[in-house]
Amino acid sequence: MKTYFDCIPCFVRQSLDSVRMVTSDEEIHEHLLREVLQALGKMDLRQSPPVMAQQIHRIIRALTGRSDPYHDMKDQSNRLAMNLYPELKKRVERSADPLETAVRLAIAGNVIDMGINSHLTDEQVHEAIAHALEAPFDADLEVFRRSISDAENILYLADNAGEIVFDKLLIEQLPLEKITVAVKGSPILNDATMDDAESTGLCELVKVIDNGSDAPGTILDDCNKTFRQHFDQADVIISKGQGNYETLSDVKKNIFFILKAKCFVIAKNLGCEVGSLILQKSGLPASAVQVK
Amino acid sequence: MKTYFDCIPCFVRQSLDSVRMVTSDEEIHEHLLREVLQALGKMDLRQSPPVMAQQIHRIIRALTGRSDPYHDMKDQSNRLAMNLYPELKKRVERSADPLETAVRLAIAGNVIDMGINSHLTDEQVHEAIAHALEAPFDADLEVFRRSISDAENILYLADNAGEIVFDKLLIEQLPLEKITVAVKGSPILNDATMDDAESTGLCELVKVIDNGSDAPGTILDDCNKTFRQHFDQADVIISKGQGNYETLSDVKKNIFFILKAKCFVIAKNLGCEVGSLILQKSGLPASAVQVK
Numbered sequence: 032m033k034t035y036f037d038c039i040p041c042f043v044r045q046s047l048d049s050v051r052m053v054t055s056d057e058e059i060h061e062h063l064l065r066e067v068l069q070a071l072g073k074m075d076l077r078q079s080p081p082v083m084a085q086q087i088h089r090i091i092r093a094l095t096g097r098s099d100p101y102h103d104m105k106d107q108s109n110r111l112a113m114n115l116y117p118e119l120k121k122r123v124e125r126s127a128d129p130l131e132t133a134v135r136l137a138i139a140g141n142v143i144d145m146g147i148n149s150h151l152t153d154e155q156v157h158e159a160i161a162h163a164l165e166a167p168f169d170a171d172l173e174v175f176r177r178s179i180s181d182a183e184n185i186l187y188l189a190d191n192a193g194e195i196v197f198d199k200l201l202i203e204q205l206p207l208e209k210i211t212v213a214v215k216g217s218p219i220l221n222d223a224t225m226d227d228a229e230s231t232g233l234c235e236l237v238k239v240i241d242n243g244s245d246a247p248g249t250i251l252d253d254c255n256k257t258f259r260q261h262f263d264q265a266d267v268i269i270s271k272g273q274g275n276y277e278t279l280s281d282v283k284k285n286i287f288f289i290l291k292a293k294c295f296v297i298a299k300n301l302g303c304e305v306g307s308l309i310l311q312k313s314g315l316p317a318s319a320v321q322v323k
Numbered sequence: 324m325k326t327y328f329d330c331i332p333c334f335v336r337q338s339l340d341s342v343r344m345v346t347s348d349e350e351i352h353e354h355l356l357r358e359v360l361q362a363l364g365k366m367d368l369r370q371s372p373p374v375m376a377q378q379i380h381r382i383i384r385a386l387t388g389r390s391d392p393y394h395d396m397k398d399q400s401n402r403l404a405m406n407l408y409p410e411l412k413k414r415v416e417r418s419a420d421p422l423e424t425a426v427r428l429a430i431a432g433n434v435i436d437m438g439i440n441s442h443l444t445d446e447q448v449h450e451a452i453a454h455a456l457e458a459p460f461d462a463d464l465e466v467f468r469r470s471i472s473d474a475e476n477i478l479y480l481a482d483n484a485g486e487i488v489f490d491k492l493l494i495e496q497l498p499l500e501k502i503t504v505a506v507k508g509s510p511i512l513n514d515a516t517m518d519d520a521e522s523t524g525l526c527e528l529v530k531v532i533d534n535g536s537d538a539p540g541t542i543l544d545d546c547n548k549t550f551r552q553h554f555d556q557a558d559v560i561i562s563k564g565q566g567n568y569e570t571l572s573d574v575k576k577n578i579f580f581i582l583k584a585k586c587f588v589i590a591k592n593l594g595c596e597v598g599s600l601i602l603q604k605s606g607l608p609a610s611a612v613q614v615k
Binding site (some may be wrong): 061 | 329331337358
């Protein structure tokens with residue numbers, strides 16, 4: 032995705048959010064802000080947002096000495112989502128179209144994004160679920176259904192902790208033997224890592240790998256060999272969240288982007304309203320679509 | 324006012340807003356962002372917001388070669404407010420308490436603040452008027468009324484273009500012979516300058532001076548001698564808007580701050596909700612209050 036300069040003030044806000052989670056010492060806040068501002072001032076401002084966020088959060092971790100500032104919030108999100116899971120699973124199974132309901136819920140889970148809102152309340156998660164189940168959903172589910180059915184290897188790119196429990200609801204509606212889920216290689220924002228996949232039972236359901244990267248998206252050149260092999264071999268990729276969209280929207284693969292458009296920058300890029308539910312196939316030429 | 328680091332991302336956003344008004348050339352946007360980020364990275368981040376904004380907008384003007392990026396928007400705001408003026412004046416005169424109605428409308432006019440919202444629509448101005456006339460208003464108007472009546476010299480610190488037409492409605496309810504209005508010395512954001520005071524007829528009503536400064540607030544050390552004399556001699560100061568509050572809230576003078584709390588930082592400082600109508604006397608010790 033083309034980068035918008037509007038992301039720059041948002042990075043500064045995000046940095047402040049992060050450091051405040053770790054310490055209330057205003058000297059450290061100021062020091063961090065200064066470092067981040069100077070780093071941004073020298074960065075190529077046209078890189079995709081996750082490339083820049085990766086560099087910024089490395090500064091935050093180095094300066095605060097905390098390798099995982101969002102650790103407690105990730106645990107909390109996982110617990111919240113696990114508590115909701117049994118009821119949501121029933122909801123999926125009893126619905127007229129379980130796949131559609133599961134996609135809608137996977138999108139609802141995408142609201143758990145501490146890069147956008149680090150003060151997310153349980154109530155907001157409940158509201159996101161209610162909204163996702165009722166909101167207009169302008170997606171070609173049949174193309175998604177057919178691609179899933181035709182695929183041999185499906186790579187599911189997870190996004191955030193907590194959200195991966197919502198992903199589990201969707202993954203359960205897919206052919207499990209074809210699925211590999213990829214999480215991040217190490218902590219970045221509240222993105223899901225292997226710890227989250229294990230604690231939420233995802234690893235018992237499907238094969239889970241990590242991508243070896245600490246970017247809040249999928250920067251292919253930054254990913255490990257195992258991930259690259261899975262990515263290359265997959266005939267369908269399911270990409271969750273804004274960060275994965277921002278880094279993969281121009282990649283020539285058969286990708287279904289599933290996300291909630293949570294800020295005006297991404298909404299503008301997708302040509303939708305903020306808050307829209309998105310299931311969008313990558314815009315590769317028809318001849319390149321891997322349909323068997 | 325104590326500075327909050329939350330203002331820093333807002334400065335970056337404001338810079339982008341400003342440069343986009345002047346040019347659609349993304350090379351210049353990037354250049355400007357980079358300059359502003361680097362400057363902020365070196366600045367004392369504990370200075371009051373207007374001190375920092377003054378430095379940032381000097382960079383913007385130097386880099387774009389435009390001494391007054393908000394010129395057209397200021398003209399537009401003045402025209403909009405002048406069109407509303409006759410109807411609003413009737414409204415003040417016919418109300419049970421013309422001073423209260425005029426204060427409420429002066430607060431409504433404070434919504435015309437391009438530092439906060441450079442995409443303000445006419446509809447939002449109308450909404451602000453309707454809100455200000457109806458909203459709860461937890462102010463001691465009698466103290467204000469008595470101070471005005473007892474004062475010999477009243478200095479009215481104007482805030483923005485367009486807004487000064489709303490100020491005119493309030494000034495008309497005050498003893499005109501006691502009033503001096505101060506505008507900014509040169510363009511900064513959409514703050515009112517002498518041009519705006521002249522084009523909206525304020526200069527025909529009362530004495531208007533400029534403060535000699537290009538800060539979006541009142542930094543006393545940066546103001547000219549004439550302004551300083553008026554400031555020192557005034558026994559009541561009426562201070563409009565956030566910028567003047569941010570720079571004068573700790574100054575030991577008899578100041579009435581009139582504003583709309585438009586962002587969460589100022590609301591937090593004032594201990595109110597965002598959107599509240601504020602008429603607040605400066606918190607100086609009772610013995611220092613100049614009541615005759």
